[in-house]
Amino acid sequence: MFVKKIINNNVVISLDESNNEMIVMGKGIGFKKNIGDNISLSMIEKKYVITNDWNENKLVKLLENIPLEHIQVANEIISFAKISLGKKLSENIFLTLTDHIHYAIERKEEGLEIKNALLWEIKRFYNHEFLIGKEAISIINNRLNISLSEDEAGFIALHIVNANLDMGEVGHVSEMTELIQNILNIVKYHFNVEIDEYSLNYERFVTHLKFFIQRLYSDVRLNDAETIQFMMKIKEQYVKEYECALKISSYVESKFQRKLEEDELIYLTIHIKRITNQD
Known part of the structure; x- marks a missing residue:
């Protein structure tokens, strides 16, 4: 596996032996690297294969500006959600949830927290996803020492619901x-x-x-x-x-x-x- 494009010190786009393009993440994985350099497998924390459905430009722009620890915590939450639900989620959730978590943390640090007007409905109709959202808040607090509100647990639940929608089953x-x-x-x-x-x-x-x-x-x-x-x-x-x-x-x-x-x-x-x- 070698470097095709460097996004930042922690994220690169690479090609494997079969010429598959993927986004590879890991602390310092792009530091002092050049195009064509080999990537040590021991440095890889997460990789995403770029498929035809995946919008590479959006993801690259997102990863350029978000701290690695925010990306890592979002990935941990997504992994937990998949295991808890026992279902696959749309790959787009990595983009939307990572962006949301980063933005929520920024708002918290600036003292701007948004009320979730759908919180009661989320608890009632999407209880499983809401419980995942509460666990997500706990993960964020433990990893980043930032305490987000129950409202954010609801917002995270909605992202999970959105990634889990079966278009054949959802009315409207x-x-x-x-x-x-x-x-x-x-x-x-x-x-x-x-x-x-x-x-x-x-x-x-x-x-x-x-x-x-x-x-x-x-x-x-x-x-x-x-x-x-x-x-x-x-x-x-x-x-x-x-x-x-x-x-x-x-x-x-x-x-x-x-x-x-x-x-x-x-x-x-x-x-x-x-x-x-x-x-």
């Missing part, structure tokens, strides 16, 4: 897909831009929309009064993005006969800002 799937596409189209036409579907911000936005639509189906409302000052600041800073969120709200109201709360509009505004990267 086709309608959810249509809703997501229509909301993306609203954003595209509002800003007259093409959205980079290979970017991490696109992945984050689609994940947010899935959870957002789940809230619409279950009629769960955020309505977090504690964030009022934060919401006013976002509205003032991101005027065009907030206007776009209002258009999405009108669309949702026509489909669900429900007017979005200000909290939902603000979260949409933040994601729209990220996905369009407007100045």
Whole structure:
């Protein structure tokens, strides 16, 4: 096995003897390495074969900017989830859950914790995944000495649910897909831009929309009064993005006969800002 591309000191893209391309991780595995150098098997902690379905660009961008210990803890949680559920999970969970855990830790360190409005429903309908989420919080605390809330256990559970969805068994799937596409189209036409579907911000936005639509189906409302000052600041800073969120709200109201709360509009505004990267 030899180095094809160096992502950082701890992550490289390699080729094995059969010319299979894979992402290889391990502490110091890329340190002082050059293209074509051999990789010591003893240094490999984890490897992922890059298949046709795998979006290499998203994963590379993610791994470039995330500490190795965050990647390791996400991998430990995913391994635990697979064993606990006794099922395979979508390979995409490594991308989405690693990104979420890293972002959750950053928010915690900045004193910004998000309430999980679906927590009661998650406990009720996805109890097994929620228990895995609680174990994930314990793993993060033990490995990184960071204590995340029960709300985050719920968010992690939703990522596991999303990775475990059997498209043939889940109701509303086709309608959810249509809703997501229509909301993306609203954003595209509002800003007259093409959205980079290979970017991490696109992945984050689609994940947010899935959870957002789940809230619409279950009629769960955020309505977090504690964030009022934060919401006013976002509205003032991101005027065009907030206007776009209002258009999405009108669309949702026509489909669900429900007017979005200000909290939902603000979260949409933040994601729209990220996905369009407007100045």
